[in-house]
Amino acid sequence: MPNPSEHPKWRRRSKERPAEIVSAAYAVFAEKGFSAAKLDDIAQRAGVSKGALYLYFGNKQDIFEAVVHDAIAPNIGAIETMALQHPGPFADLVRLIIPSIAQIAATSSLGKVIKMVVGESGNFPELARIWHDELIARALGILTGLIERAQTRGEVKPGDPRNYAVSLISPMLIAVLFRETFEPVGGTGFDIPALARQHIETVLPGLLVESDGR
Amino acid sequence: MPNPSEHPKWRRRSKERPAEIVSAAYAVFAEKGFSAAKLDDIAQRAGVSKGALYLYFGNKQDIFEAVVHDAIAPNIGAIETMALQHPGPFADLVRLIIPSIAQIAATSSLGKVIKMVVGESGNFPELARIWHDELIARALGILTGLIERAQTRGEVKPGDPRNYAVSLISPMLIAVLFRETFEPVGGTGFDIPALARQHIETVLPGLLVESDGR
Amino acid sequence: MPNPSEHPKWRRRSKERPAEIVSAAYAVFAEKGFSAAKLDDIAQRAGVSKGALYLYFGNKQDIFEAVVHDAIAPNIGAIETMALQHPGPFADLVRLIIPSIAQIAATSSLGKVIKMVVGESGNFPELARIWHDELIARALGILTGLIERAQTRGEVKPGDPRNYAVSLISPMLIAVLFRETFEPVGGTGFDIPALARQHIETVLPGLLVESDGR
Amino acid sequence: MPNPSEHPKWRRRSKERPAEIVSAAYAVFAEKGFSAAKLDDIAQRAGVSKGALYLYFGNKQDIFEAVVHDAIAPNIGAIETMALQHPGPFADLVRLIIPSIAQIAATSSLGKVIKMVVGESGNFPELARIWHDELIARALGILTGLIERAQTRGEVKPGDPRNYAVSLISPMLIAVLFRETFEPVGGTGFDIPALARQHIETVLPGLLVESDGR
DNA sequence: AATGAATGAGCATTCATTCAT
DNA sequence: CATGAATGAATGCTCATTCAT
Numbered sequence: 087m088p089n090p091s092e093h094p095k096w097r098r099r100s101k102e103r104p105a106e107i108v109s110a111a112y113a114v115f116a117e118k119g120f121s122a123a124k125l126d127d128i129a130q131r132a133g134v135s136k137g138a139l140y141l142y143f144g145n146k147q148d149i150f151e152a153v154v155h156d157a158i159a160p161n162i163g164a165i166e167t168m169a170l171q172h173p174g175p176f177a178d179l180v181r182l183i184i185p186s187i188a189q190i191a192a193t194s195s196l197g198k199v200i201k202m203v204v205g206e207s208g209n210f211p212e213l214a215r216i217w218h219d220e221l222i223a224r225a226l227g228i229l230t231g232l233i234e235r236a237q238t239r240g241e242v243k244p245g246d247p248r249n250y251a252v253s254l255i256s257p258m259l260i261a262v263l264f265r266e267t268f269e270p271v272g273g274t275g276f277d278i279p280a281l282a283r284q285h286i287e288t289v290l291p292g293l294l295v296e297s298d299g300r
Numbered sequence: 301m302p303n304p305s306e307h308p309k310w311r312r313r314s315k316e317r318p319a320e321i322v323s324a325a326y327a328v329f330a331e332k333g334f335s336a337a338k339l340d341d342i343a344q345r346a347g348v349s350k351g352a353l354y355l356y357f358g359n360k361q362d363i364f365e366a367v368v369h370d371a372i373a374p375n376i377g378a379i380e381t382m383a384l385q386h387p388g389p390f391a392d393l394v395r396l397i398i399p400s401i402a403q404i405a406a407t408s409s410l411g412k413v414i415k416m417v418v419g420e421s422g423n424f425p426e427l428a429r430i431w432h433d434e435l436i437a438r439a440l441g442i443l444t445g446l447i448e449r450a451q452t453r454g455e456v457k458p459g460d461p462r463n464y465a466v467s468l469i470s471p472m473l474i475a476v477l478f479r480e481t482f483e484p485v486g487g488t489g490f491d492i493p494a495l496a497r498q499h500i501e502t503v504l505p506g507l508l509v510e511s512d513g514r
Numbered sequence: 515m516p517n518p519s520e521h522p523k524w525r526r527r528s529k530e531r532p533a534e535i536v537s538a539a540y541a542v543f544a545e546k547g548f549s550a551a552k553l554d555d556i557a558q559r560a561g562v563s564k565g566a567l568y569l570y571f572g573n574k575q576d577i578f579e580a581v582v583h584d585a586i587a588p589n590i591g592a593i594e595t596m597a598l599q600h601p602g603p604f605a606d607l608v609r610l611i612i613p614s615i616a617q618i619a620a621t622s623s624l625g626k627v628i629k630m631v632v633g634e635s636g637n638f639p640e641l642a643r644i645w646h647d648e649l650i651a652r653a654l655g656i657l658t659g660l661i662e663r664a665q666t667r668g669e670v671k672p673g674d675p676r677n678y679a680v681s682l683i684s685p686m687l688i689a690v691l692f693r694e695t696f697e698p699v700g701g702t703g704f705d706i707p708a709l710a711r712q713h714i715e716t717v718l719p720g721l722l723v724e725s726d727g728r
Numbered sequence: 729m730p731n732p733s734e735h736p737k738w739r740r741r742s743k744e745r746p747a748e749i750v751s752a753a754y755a756v757f758a759e760k761g762f763s764a765a766k767l768d769d770i771a772q773r774a775g776v777s778k779g780a781l782y783l784y785f786g787n788k789q790d791i792f793e794a795v796v797h798d799a800i801a802p803n804i805g806a807i808e809t810m811a812l813q814h815p816g817p818f819a820d821l822v823r824l825i826i827p828s829i830a831q832i833a834a835t836s837s838l839g840k841v842i843k844m845v846v847g848e849s850g851n852f853p854e855l856a857r858i859w860h861d862e863l864i865a866r867a868l869g870i871l872t873g874l875i876e877r878a879q880t881r882g883e884v885k886p887g888d889p890r891n892y893a894v895s896l897i898s899p900m901l902i903a904v905l906f907r908e909t910f911e912p913v914g915g916t917g918f919d920i921p922a923l924a925r926q927h928i929e930t931v932l933p934g935l936l937v938e939s940d941g942r
Numbered sequence: 943a944a945t946g947a948a949t950g951a952g953c954a955t956t957c958a959t960t961c962a963t
Numbered sequence: 964c965a966t967g968a969a970t971g972a973a974t975g976c977t978c979a980t981t982c983a984t
Contacts, residue, residue: 103947117422121335125975135949137977146975205419207481209336215485222482245502248488249471249495253502256470257463263477267421268436271429274462281463288459288467292502339958349966351960360958531943549763550851553979563945565981574979633847635909636759643913650910673930676916677899677923681930684898685891691905695849696864699857702890709891716887716895720930745968767954777970779956788954949981960970 104142104152107132112153116198120150120206147210150202154213157199158221161190169228176236177290180254183229188258188282197262204263226251242293250293257285318356318366321346326367330412334364334420361424368427371413372435375404383442390450391504394468397443402472402496411476418477440465456507464507471499532570532580535560540581544626548578548634575638582641585627586649589618597656604664605718608682611657616686616710625690632691654679670721678721685713746784746794749774754795758840762792762848789852792844796855799841800863803832811870818878819932822896825871830900830924839904846905868893884935892935899927 110132114123125146129136143149168186172179190196199217207214229251236242242250261276269275324346328337339360343350357363382400386393404410421428443465450456456464475490483489538560542551553574557564571577596614600607618624635642657679664670670678689704697703752774756765767788771778785791810828814821832838841859849856871893878884884892903918911917 119333119335119419119422121333122423124973136975137950138948140976141947201418201421204415204477204481205333207415207484208331208333211485214481218482218485218487222478223487245498246494249490249498250502252471252474252490252495253499256474257466259474260466260470263418264436267418267428268432270421271425271432273432273437276463276466280460281466284459284463285467288464288503288506290506292505338956350958351966351968352964354959355964545850547761547763547847547850549761552977564979565945565947566943568980569943629846629849632843632905632909633761635843635912636761637764639913642909646910646913646915650906651915673926674922677918677926678930680899680902680918680923681927684902685894688894688898688901691846692864695846695856696860698849699853699860701860701865704891704894708888709894712887712891713895716892716934717930719934720932766952778954779971780969782955783968945982945984947981947983949979951977951979953975953977955975956973958970958972960968961966962968963966 103132103134103138107134107139107142107149108152108156111149112157112195112198115150115153115202116195119202120146120210147213150206150210151213151216154199154203154217155220157195158217161194161196162221162224164190165225166228169232176232176239176241177294179232180290181286183232184254184258184286185279185282187255188278191258191262192278197266200259200263201266225255229254240295243295253289253293254285258282317346317348317352321348321353321356321363322366322370325363326371326409326413329364329367329416330409333416334360334423364420364424365427365430368413368417368431369434371410372431375408375410376435376438378404379439380442383446390446390453390455391508393446394504395500397446398468398472398500399493399496401469402492405472405476406492411480414473414477415480439469443468454509457509467503467507468499472496531560531562531566535562535567535570535577536580536584539577540585540623540627543578543581543630544623547630548574548637578634578638579641579644582627582631582645583648585624586645589622589624590649590652592618593653594656597660604660604667604669605722607660608718609714611660612682612686612714613707613710615683616706619686619690620706625694628687628691629694653683657682668723671723681717681721682713686710745774745776745780749776749781749784749791750794750798753791754799754837754840757792757795757844758837761844762788762852789855792848792852793855793858796841796845796859797862799837800859803836803838804863804866806832807867808870811874818874818881818883819936821874822932823928825874826896826900826928827921827924829897830920833900833904834920839908842901842905843908867897871896882937885937895931895935896927900924 107128111123111128114128114131118124118127123146125136125139128149129139132139139149143152165183165187169179169183172182203214203217226248230248233242233247233250237244237247258278258281261278261281264273265275265278267273321342325337325342328341328345332338332341337360339350339353342363343353346353353363357366379397379401383393383397386396417428417431440462444462447456447461447464451458451461472492472495475492475495478487479489479492481487535556539551539556542555542559546552546555551574553564553567556577557567560567567577571580593611593615597607597611600610631642631645654676658676661670661675661678665672665675686706686709689706689709692701693703693706695701749770753765753770756770756773760766760769765788767778767781770791771781774781781791785794807825807829811821811825814824845856845859868890872890875884875889875892879886879889900920900923903920903923906915907917907920909915
């Protein structure tokens with residue numbers, strides 16, 4: 087017969103705790119930025135005491151790094167495999183991959199994390215480095231490689247492939263940054279998937295070598 | 301014997317003081333972000349005492365707002381007049397205006413301010429509002445209006461003009477954000493004017509109604 | 515199949531546990547001092563969990579008291595019996611007992627405990643009291659009594675016997691304190707037994723009544 | 729006409745403040761030891777806010793070092809000059825210098841500082857080093873040099889001069905440590921000047937080469 | 943008996959803001 | 964106007980102690 091007066095001060099959940107903390111920290115960091123985020127708030131949101139944070143993380147920055155790192159993994163893998171394994175012509179691949187990125191940008195929390203990294207990069211370069219090396223450089227590299235190979239095959243016009251890559255993906259990144267930064271203060275948002283579709287068709291004509299007209 | 305009622309060391313330039321403070325604050329905020337910026341540093345850089353800051357500004361946030369506000373004016377005016385008064389065809393105007401924006405982006409400290417606004421938007425929505433209303437929305441509006449009128453004239457294809465505007469300017473914004481955020485940690489930067497030139501020629505074919513091939 | 519009601523990993527040596535804890539605590543307190551000693555370290559060194567400490571001791575101070583108390587017993591007994599049962603002349607006894615004390619001082623960890631008691635006496639007067647009553651006062655009393663009796667027998671010159679006692683033993687105490695405090699930072703240590711031998715022969719001529727020149 | 733309702737929150741006393749803080753810190757450190765001393769207490773005792781401490785000292789240890797350092801200067805100079813400039817025979821010098829040291833020991837706060845240094849030497853070796861290099865080693869060196877020269881002159885018996893020095897001064901040091909540590913818990917103190925006088929006359933016969941009987 | 947996850951009060955340090963001078 | 968000494972609330976981090984398991 088269980089004791090009905092059960093109100094244990096805490097419950098032992100060693101396995102779930104780190105994820106819970108990262109999740110809570112993510113919310114607080116996203117809202118406040120790194121410096122303004124209080125460990126008190128993170129702890130409260132995670133439903134633990136401040137001291138408990140230090141059972142799982144060495145310090146505030148470690149928590150921040152865990153948040154940033156956790157936000158990278160789910161996103162990069164999908165794009166990478168999609169990009170590298172598609173056999174068809176370049177235009178088809180772009181029409182597949184850019185909307186996927188747009189989808190991730192539109193629905194995931196990527197925007198909040200980008201905002202955090204951008205805002206705190208001056209004070210925490212290590213963080214910017216992780217984010218750059220593990221996501222930005224890789225994503226840009228994949229896209230650049232795709233374009234280079236398409237140029238080799240004669241599908242894409244000559245020109246700096248890295249700049250072409252930026253031409254392709256920037257609007258989606260700007261759109262998520264806009265959403266996180268200016269929508270809360272009344273800015274009119276963007277329909278990111280629609281933006282992506284229109285952007286692709288705007289850019290492709292200038293990118294592709296004219297053959298049969300696409 | 302000098303007149304004792306003279307205090308030449310004081311009152312020296314009390315007119316310029318606020319501007320000097322804003323300038324110093326701009327540098328410190330740009331380097332550290334809002335929370336990590338110390339009034340001590342700002343005061344020292346401005347060559348005044350910490351207490352003097354409070355003669356001209358109510359508090360730290362007021363200084364921040366002044367910085368952000370002051371960073372807007374010099375940039376928007378030029379573009380606005382340039383955009384509204386140019387008579388020629390749309391493509392020419394784009395080839396004039398986008399490189400101008402690229403030039404501003406590449407040489408001014410716009411990137412630092414964008415980084416600040418993005419990073420602190422959660423804590424200072426009012427700031428994001430000012431920045432949005434006075435710069436972002438206006439710049440986007442100018443560009444959107446340009447495109448709309450070009451569509452009316454039959455120069456530009458149908459399609460959401462605001463999305464077209466984003467397609468046009470995003471790469472330059474991303475490039476400055478990249479420069480501020482990732483170059484310090486080893487990321488390879490962009491040649492922003494070259495990026496702009498290539499981007500324009502990549503986008504224009506998909507934007508313009510095919511007529512004489514312009 | 516082993517009997518499931520056996521838990522050999524537990525209950526192993528519950529009799530020795532307190533002594534093991536005191537021993538571990540002794541090492542940590544000696545190295546760090548009371549405040550800086552962490553129960554985590556003590557527990558780890560004792561091979562038990564932090565919680566287990568509280569099965570045997572009420573709190574940190576209790577452990578400290580046990581350490582100090584346990585460090586007294588092994589040292590005082592030997593001296594006491596040696597001193598009280600020796601029949602010969604005073605000089606012989608001094609030449610026997612002081613080197614013994616020197617030996618204890620040189621080889622045991624008495625110095626570490628003295629350092630601890632001295633350093634924490636302000637915060638834990640009760641500790642200083644125990645240490646004083648059970649060791650210092652007794653040892654000093656034994657020596658003083660010896661001298662008094664030697665004075666009565668006409669072997670030792672008139673004079674305050676307690677001061678004579680201090681004259682006799684101080685150098686050895688100072689030498690161990692020096693060793694614990696200043697040798698780690700480059701101070702040149704003392705050869706304590708040699709110091710004791712020289713000290714005895716330096717002091718005895720001024721202590722003994724001149725008779726046959728002993 | 730001065731405002732009679734004068735209750736300024738604080739007064740500007742930049743010059744006196746550091747000394748006031750060191751004085752307050754001295755009292756608190758002496759009572760509690762380094763770790764257990766709270767900056768709150770020091771600040772309150774100094775009549776300033778906690779933040780004001782950081783206007784004059786970088787951190788807690790800096791304050792501690794200032795206390796220790798300030799306790800050294802007034803004591804070493806007097807002894808040094810006295811020792812080095814006295815022309816007479818060794819015995820006279822000892823009868824002059826040891827009581828001086830005893831006087832300093834008996835009346836100054838040397839004991840409290842020794843207690844602090846001994847107690848915290850494990851955690852703050854730098855402190856022990858300062859104290860050793862600036863006071864202990866110098867004082868011991870002066871005394872040792874005195875004895876060496878007296879040996880050269882044939883006034884003092886052969887034997888390790890540094891050990892002789894320890895034989896000479898240890899009782900006074902032990903007496904002040906005893907006073908700080910055990911008198912507060914009921915230990916019977918020593919009349920330090922009397923102890924010094926008796927100790928000198930006890931030691932000198934064994935130290936001096938027999939000539940005219942002293 | 944034993945564990946170790948969790949707590950929460952405590953503390954050193956920082957820094958925006960105030961105010962006597 | 965200008966200063967800068969002084970404040971005090973805020974915050975990251977520690978660690979003795981507790982308690983569900």
